[in-house]
Amino acid sequence: RIVLGIESSCDETGVGIVRLGADGSMELLADEVASSVEQHARFGGVVPEVASRAHLEAMVPTMSRALEKSELTLDDVHSIAVTAGPGLAGALLVGVSAAKAYAAALDKPLYGVNHLAGHVAADTLEHGPLPSPCVALLVSGGHSQLLLVEDLAGKITEIGSTIDDAAGEAYDKVARVLDLPYPGGPPIDKLAKTGNGCAIAFPRGLTGPRDAKYDFSFSGLKTAVARWVENRERDGLEIPLADVAASFQEAVADVLTGKAIRAIKDLGLDTLVISGGVAANSRLSGLAAERCAAAGITLRVPRPRLCTDNGAMIAAVGAHLVAADAEPSGLDLATDPGLPVSQVQIL
Ligand code: ATP
Ligand code: MG
Ligand code: FE
Numbered sequence: 433r434i435v436l437g438i439e440s441s442c443d444e445t446g447v448g449i450v451r452l453g454a455d456g457s458m459e460l461l462a463d464e465v466a467s468s469v470e471q472h473a474r475f476g477g478v479v480p481e482v483a484s485r486a487h488l489e490a491m492v493p494t495m496s497r498a499l500e501k502s503e504l505t506l507d508d509v510h511s512i513a514v515t516a517g518p519g520l521a522g523a524l525l526v527g528v529s530a531a532k533a534y535a536a537a538l539d540k541p542l543y544g545v546n547h548l549a550g551h552v553a554a555d556t557l558e559h560g561p562l563p564s565p566c567v568a569l570l571v572s573g574g575h576s577q578l579l580l581v582e583d584l585a586g587k588i589t590e591i592g593s594t595i596d597d598a599a600g601e602a603y604d605k606v607a608r609v610l611d612l613p614y615p616g617g618p619p620i621d622k623l624a625k626t627g628n629g630c631a632i633a634f635p636r637g638l639t640g641p642r643d644a645k646y647d648f649s650f651s652g653l654k655t656a657v658a659r660w661v662e663n664r665e666r667d668g669l670e671i672p673l674a675d676v677a678a679s680f681q682e683a684v685a686d687v688l689t690g691k692a693i694r695a696i697k698d699l700g701l702d703t704l705v706i707s708g709g710v711a712a713n714s715r716l717s718g719l720a721a722e723r724c725a726a727a728g729i730t731l732r733v734p735r736p737r738l739c740t741d742n743g744a745m746i747a748a749v750g751a752h753l754v755a756a757d758a759e760p761s762g763l764d765l766a767t768d769p770g771l772p773v774s775q776v777q778i779l
Contacts, residue, residue: 433510434461435754436498436534437747438491440527441519441547442573443468443483445490447498448744450557452510452751460557461502463737463744466490473614477604484522491530498743506538511760513750516544516778517771518574524767532763541760544778545749546771547741548575551707553584553752554738554745562732563703567591569692570773571716572708573600573615576688578646578695579773581705584749585756588773591695592646595638599684599710602650606680609658610673620677621713627674629682629715632660636687646695653683678715685716689723696729703730712736753777 439446449462468486472478499505514531517524528544535542552568568579568588576599578592597605600617607616612623634656637649657680664671692704706720717733724731738745753776761779768778 433754434504434508435747435750436509436512437743437745437750438512438514438527438531439547439550439741439743439746440487440491440523441515441517442523442741443472443478443486444741445487445494446741446743446746447494448742448747449498449502449504450744450747450751452754456561456755458557458748458751460744461504462498463742464494464498464501465742466494469615476608476614478520480520480522483520484526487523487526491526506534509538509540511541511543511750511754513543513545513746513753515547515550515746516761516765517546517768519547519769521767521769524769528765528767532765536763542763542765543750543753543758544761544765545746545753546773546776547746548577548773549584549588549776550745550749552579552581552588552705553748554707554742555705555732555734556584557744557748558734558738559732562705565701566703566705567692567696567699567701568705568707569688570708571599571688571706571710573604574598575708576648576650577773578692580699584776585752585758586776588776590773592644592648592691594648594650596649596651597654599648599650599688600708602654602684603710605654606657609661610676617710617713620681621715623674624678624681624715627672627676627678629678631672631675632679634660634679634683636683639687639690646691648687648691650684653680681713681715685713685719688716689720692720693723693727693729697727702728703732705732707734707739709740711739749776
């Protein structure tokens with residue numbers, strides 16, 4: 433069965449195609465993404481109206497490319513999955529409207545799915561089914577959460593989350609302080625490779641003995657970096673950009689991996705999945721690999737291309753729902769910009 437996935441929650445228009453085997457196996461056949469990130473760069477963040485318009489223009493061409501790559505036609509499609517939330521209201525509407533149009537015209541079942549479940553499901557396209565239960569560390573531009581994943585077709589529970597900025601948001605804000613381009617993750621990652629992560633002791637938020645065990649805070653870290661740079665500038669000193677980037681990156685990776693491993697140990701589990709845009713970070717995956725190996729934990733991180741937003745991960749959630757014989761969503765499917773991760777599907 434061929435499952436089509438449509439993604440438009442933020443600034444990437446994605447169409448992915450997954451073949452669901454009779455045995456539940458999933459094969460990725462196409463993963464086409466058109467990004468409007470360059471149109472947002474000069475604003476230092478995604479401009480919702482610009483993103484919606486870009487989705488409108490990119491949707492049909494991206495669909496055509498995905499079908500072409502997979503050498504399939506719309507007639508081969510068994511069902512259609514689409515991101516129904518969370519995300520930007522106008523951006524979500526473009527994808528959901530397109531998905532409804534395809535579902536109605538082709539008379540195929542429609543599944544309105546959760547974008548965050550999609551980030552976790554992306555890993556199953558690369559490494560196969562997830563052991564149940566396992567812990568997922570979801571770190572993206574808008575979210576930073578620790579999840580207990582029992583079933584990608586239905587049971588995902590949040591066990592911790594950021595109380596202020598998301599990890600990706602901290603990257604984007606620190607990049608601005610360092611005069612690096614938006615989005616900040618990739619340039620900081622690159623610059624940090626030439627710096628010393630131990631050079632500056634930036635704060636590790638919420639790691640005191642009385643702090644919530646599985647929650648994160650990155651707003652204080654971002655402010656600490658900005659203050660440190662300001663003070664150096666005021667004193668007329670040179671800013672060691674690579675050391676600042678590496679030390680900031682070390683603080684983020686240290687807290688994220690430390691709390692994720694603690695959760696796995698507390699729950700008596702053995703597998704950690706890291707996903708979302710920040711999972712593409714080389715130090716985060718490197719430190720997680722070191723610490724997981726030391727603790728006897730299996731680490732799964734999808735390749736960077738599957739970490740950032742794409743349609744394939746939405747097709748993967750759709751395929752899990754189809755495999756579980758889930759009820760399809762109605763053609764009156766609504767979007768929910770604030771959809772919680774515990775709700776994998778909107779009916
Ligand atoms: P959400 O999934 O929460 O709705 P989003 O879809 O905008 O948010 P993603 O596309 O998953 O988020 O991730 C984008 C974020 O990932 C950006 O903040 C970007 O800076 C960050 N990012 C991308 N590559 C890297 C990297 N190598 N290191 C660190 N951060 C990165
Ligand atoms: Mg994006
Ligand atoms: Fe995302």
